[in-house]
Amino acid sequence: MGNRVAGKVALVTGAASGLGKATAGRLAEEGAAVLVGDIRIDAAEEAAAAIVKDGGRARALKLDVSSEDDWIAAIAEGERAFGKVDVVVNNAGTADGTWVHKLTLERWRRIHAVNLDGVFLGIKHGAEAMKRAGGGSIVNISSVAGLVGIAEGAAAYCSSKGGVTLLTRAVALEFALLKTNIRVNSVHPGYMDTPMLQGVIAAYREPEAARQRLVAGAPLGRFGEPRDIANAVLYLASDESAFVTGTQLVVDGGHYAR
Numbered sequence: 028m029g030n031r032v033a034g035k036v037a038l039v040t041g042a043a044s045g046l047g048k049a050t051a052g053r054l055a056e057e058g059a060a061v062l063v064g065d066i067r068i069d070a071a072e073e074a075a076a077a078i079v080k081d082g083g084r085a086r087a088l089k090l091d092v093s094s095e096d097d098w099i100a101a102i103a104e105g106e107r108a109f110g111k112v113d114v115v116v117n118n119a120g121t122a123d124g125t126w127v128h129k130l131t132l133e134r135w136r137r138i139h140a141v142n143l144d145g146v147f148l149g150i151k152h153g154a155e156a157m158k159r160a161g162g163g164s165i166v167n168i169s170s171v172a173g174l175v176g177i178a179e180g181a182a183a184y185c186s187s188k189g190g191v192t193l194l195t196r197a198v199a200l201e202f203a204l205l206k207t208n209i210r211v212n213s214v215h216p217g218y219m220d221t222p223m224l225q226g227v228i229a230a231y232r233e234p235e236a237a238r239q240r241l242v243a244g245a246p247l248g249r250f251g252e253p254r255d256i257a258n259a260v261l262y263l264a265s266d267e268s269a270f271v272t273g274t275q276l277v278v279d280g281g282h283y284a285r
């Protein structure tokens with residue numbers, strides 16, 4: 028156990044799986060009390076129990092990030108349980124492999140509801156708690172697909188993640204102007220080995236060929252591990268990044284450099 032975020036209370040969304048789960052675990056290892064938010068409460072409870080078993084402090088929350096009522100309840104529960112919330116990691120997200128000409132308006136709206144509305148609500152309600160706490164750090168998980176266009180069924184995903192990139196920058200400036208002592212940054216993962224990526228690959232007609240092609244396209248020659256993102260979030264959540272706001276931290280094995 029370290030102490031890089033000792034004394035902080037972090038709410039991580041989509042924390043029952045993949046990058047969110049690794050991030051919640053990493054923040055707890057470094058001393059934060061962690062609220063493990065996910066739409067799947069059973070899986071969130073398992074993830075929180077694993078943190079507690081390892082000596083950390085954690086509590087599971089049922090949180091659908093697209094629901095404002097859920098956000099209000101989650102922040103209140105976090106403050107009741109641990110006294111404050113001063114880190115919010117807006118990680119929950121959903122991907123869709125549908126090509127744009129086959130995408131329904133309903134599906135388009137759902138992807139944006141989770142990936143973009145969810146981040147907006149996390150910023151809005153997280154910031155209220157941070158004002159009560161005297162400040163804080165918001166980390167939004169965008170994607171390399173929020174910086175460049177990706178072909179093959181990623182139009183709604185890119186649109187929503189691009190929204191997260193500029194929402195982050197605008198809000199970082201607004202909060203600086205308002206002297207809130209709240210920093211806002213985004214993290215941009217490349218291809219990371221999680222259930223989401225496995226699902227995307229499985230949807231290809233020839234999944235193994237698709238997997239090999241994606242790995243071959245990565246300058247470092249591999250998919251990232253969830254802990255690679257957890258370490259980036261840890262830095263932005265901690266006071267080590269006290270002078271960092273409105274930035275995009277790309278963690279992608281070199282993909283974006285191309």
Ligand SMILES: NC(=O)c1ccc[n+]([C@@H]2O[C@H](COP(=O)([O-])OP(=O)(O)OC[C@H]3O[C@@H](n4cnc5c(N)ncnc54)[C@H](O)[C@@H]3O)[C@@H](O)[C@H]2O)c1
Nearest residue numbers: 041044045046066091092119120170216218219221222223
């Ligand atoms: N895996 C990658 O290659 C990759 C690359 C770039 C960005 N990302 C982004 O990283 C984030 C995490 O992705 P992951 O790969 O860990 O995915 P994942 O599918 O493994 O985990 C996502 C988690 O979010 C939860 N979730 C889904 N909808 C939700 C909602 N409405 N409210 C609350 N929780 C919800 C799921 O239950 C799940 O536990 C996402 O925002 C994703 O877009 C992932």
